[in-house]
Amino acid sequence: MVEPTTSAPASRSLLGSFNFSNNLVEVGALTALIGSSAAESLVLGNRGAAGVAWAATSSFGTISVVKACFCGANSGWLREILGVRTAASDSAVGLELPSASSWAAKMRKNRNLGEPTAIFVHTSAESSTTSKGAVQWSDVYALDHWASVMLRTIPDTLPGQPLQIFTYTNHPFAPLSTGLQISVILLSASKIAEVYFMRRHNALLLGLVSAVPWAFFFIGALAMQAVDFIQNRRGRTSLGTLDLIAGKLPMVARPGGPRKVVLGAFENPRNSLIWRCFWAIGALVCTASVAFTYIIMADEPRSVVFIWAGFQLLWLAVRILLYHFVDTTVPGGWRMRLGARPWRTLSANLRMRVMDLALSLARFQSEIHPRSREIHARTVDQYIDDSFSNSDLALISELRRHATPEFISPAHPHHTLEFFHRRYPGCIRGHSAIQRNPTPMDLYDSCIVVFAIRDSNNPSAPRRCIAIPSARVLGGASIAESDTEQNVSTFTPRGAHSFGWNTMWWYWIPCQTGLWLQLQVEAGKTLGLHEMEVRSDAQVGALLSSGKLNISIKEVDELRAVVDLARRGREAFLELLS
Incomplete structure (x- = not known):
């Protein structure tokens, strides 16, 4: 069944x-x-x-x-x-x-x-x-x-x-x-x-x-x-x-x-x-x-x-x-009304705060600058000795107020120079955060060098502080480590990434007509004592035209134009600090 x-x-x-x-x-x-x-x-x-x-x-x-x-x-x-x-x-x-x-x-x-x-x-x-x-x-x-x-x-x-x-x-x-x-x-x-x-x-x-x-x-x-x-x-x-x-x-x-x-x-x-x-x-x-x-x-x-x-x-x-x-709310209450104030009406403290903003912008630009690069898995801060401090800008104003001479006399073949750093943490400025007319690319190689100078090698000799509009470039002696003895001529355009095995800063400080003080130094070693070489226009021009530094400047006239822009930058600083 x-x-x-x-x-x-x-x-x-x-x-x-x-x-x-x-x-x-x-x-x-x-x-x-x-x-x-x-x-x-x-x-x-x-x-x-x-x-x-x-x-x-x-x-x-x-x-x-x-x-x-x-x-x-x-x-x-x-x-x-x-x-x-x-x-x-x-x-x-x-x-x-x-x-x-x-x-x-x-x-x-x-x-x-x-x-x-x-x-x-x-x-x-x-x-x-x-x-x-x-x-x-x-x-x-x-x-x-x-x-x-x-x-x-x-x-x-x-x-x-x-x-x-x-x-x-x-x-x-x-x-x-x-x-x-x-x-x-x-x-x-x-x-x-x-x-x-x-x-x-x-x-x-x-x-x-x-x-x-x-x-x-x-x-x-x-x-x-x-x-x-x-x-x-x-x-x-x-x-x-x-x-x-x-x-x-x-x-x-x-x-x-x-x-x-x-x-x-x-x-x-x-x-x-x-x-x-x-x-x-x-x-x-x-x-x-x-x-x-x-x-x-x-x-x-x-x-x-x-x-x-x-x-x-x-x-x-x-x-x-x-x-x-529910509407959005203001954290801490409604803000006070904003009012515009021209630069001339600001107090000294507020002016310094505006300058802090400008210097912070300059510091940001230096951190993303093409000159900053990776070497052997570490970041090289090429601007580590640059000044981003209001106190150093005040130093330039003080030097101008005391009518410090603009040019160094080459009476002594080797001046002993000490980049001023005991009271002021930096010495070089080449940024355009507060410039009105020149563009950042125009001021690319411009700077103001602040240092103390002794007329002898005696450490107890008196010093005089000088702030001089100058030129500086980041040059490399060669393209790669293997060709340090080879003759390589390269003119790298402004704004390009820095390259070259032995890159270092080159400074040219104007002296009397036709003469320059020349210094080459690694990043991070600018502050301190240096001996500079006196070079003529012909000698500096020969170095630039050789292309051995891998920079964009090819002749002395371009170097003078860079220095002229540095002077204009100094005048803009002085106007703001006056």
């Missing part, structure tokens, strides 16, 4: 056909694969403290929260290297490459970021940073949102126009309306309802683990709102600590374009160490919460999983709504 077979039912319930298990794959798809640009922007503070409180209410989009926290907690160069840089992170914290970072210097030389939009100098409101040490500057490749808003309100200074410097007027900040922010922060406490429902279904641990990220950012949002409230009530009438120059900055092979100079802007608080620590801890909290959620949910019944998922969808919808409803 054949037993009758039981046929399968023709249809099944929708819930029964949906095979939703509780393993890591399905839960991970819900919590990780659902990205959220809104959560990313909120946790970075682009909607104020209220947005921070709501950023992690939903587990959906947690990966975006972790990524945003990682971006905010790390430097711009690391975000760029790891490929996690986003528009939201640029809007929140910008992208700066600090001058003191070796990793930032490597990225700066690679030029993968393109050209910077601004130079920032982090200074002191009371005094110029040069009195305390090296200027702390950054080249900026992405401005944060409020720096961009501030610059959009400022007109450009076009080339050829008198420079206008913008500072904040002496008025306190306008207090912000904090009612909406506080209300939205408190509204996020509805997350507690999820914990309550989870407890009612015997899943209290799941509810608590899911609510930990919200609790962390909720407490942080309350602290942020309290700080903003105190600062807005107190107000600020002094200038800030950030100076900047933005626009089409001059590069080696091109002049600068329209620019904007702002003194006393206020630092973005989201670049502070407190914010970075907050984001770093937040990333760890969110990551741990998701991991434990995976583990706990694997043992929960299907009904609990659906309740949990329903709450996450609810918080996700509310979070998106608030992202479009």
Whole structure:
């Protein structure tokens, strides 16, 4: 006898056909694969403290929260290297490459970021940073949102126009309306309802683990709102600590374009160490919460999983709504109104801050200069002995005020020269950050040499300081190590990468008519005692025309033109310092 077979039912319930298990794959798809640009922007503070409180209410989009926290907690160069840089992170914290970072210097030389939009100098409101040490500057490749808003309100200074410097007027900040922010922060406490429902279904641990990220950012949002409230009530009438120059900055092979100079802007608080620590801890909290959620949910019944998922969808919808409803806020309150001030009306301290900006721009140009190159897997800083200090510019002014002679007399065949460095950290300048007419390429080989001269080799002999417009080039004795004894004649155009095995700086300092002081020295060894050789026009011309130095200058007349441009550069410095 054949037993009758039981046929399968023709249809099944929708819930029964949906095979939703509780393993890591399905839960991970819900919590990780659902990205959220809104959560990313909120946790970075682009909607104020209220947005921070709501950023992690939903587990959906947690990966975006972790990524945003990682971006905010790390430097711009690391975000760029790891490929996690986003528009939201640029809007929140910008992208700066600090001058003191070796990793930032490597990225700066690679030029993968393109050209910077601004130079920032982090200074002191009371005094110029040069009195305390090296200027702390950054080249900026992405401005944060409020720096961009501030610059959009400022007109450009076009080339050829008198420079206008913008500072904040002496008025306190306008207090912000904090009612909406506080209300939205408190509204996020509805997350507690999820914990309550989870407890009612015997899943209290799941509810608590899911609510930990919200609790962390909720407490942080309350602290942020309290700080903003105190600062807005107190107000600020002094200038800030950030100076900047933005626009089409001059590069080696091109002049600068329209620019904007702002003194006393206020630092973005989201670049502070407190914010970075907050984001770093937040990333760890969110990551741990998701991991434990995976583990706990694997043992929960299907009904609990659906309740949990329903709450996450609810918080996700509310979070998106608030992202479009809550306006962006100004960190620290509304800024004071900007006012234009001509150069002549600035105090001595503010002038020095403008000069710090110019010298920082010059230092940036030297770091990306084609003359800087890799030799044997190390970077050679050909400008290590150059001066980027206001104190040295003041020295030139002092020498001019005391009517120091411009030319050195070759009465003695070998003058003992000491490049002045005991009080002033550098001696050579060949940059055009504040020149008005010559282009950077015009001033490519121009410099001002500052040194002390003794008329005898006696160390106790009196010295006299001299600042002389001169010429210098970076020349190589040969193309490669193997041909140091061969005759190779090459005229390398300006702006090309320096090459040659025995590259070193060649200086020509004008003496009396038809005579030059000639010095060749390696980078990093310029400061100190030197004996220079006296050379005639014919001797210098023969060396230049031979092509042995691998430089663009071929004759003495070109050398004189370089020196003439150096004199014009000195006069521009003196005019600014007068």
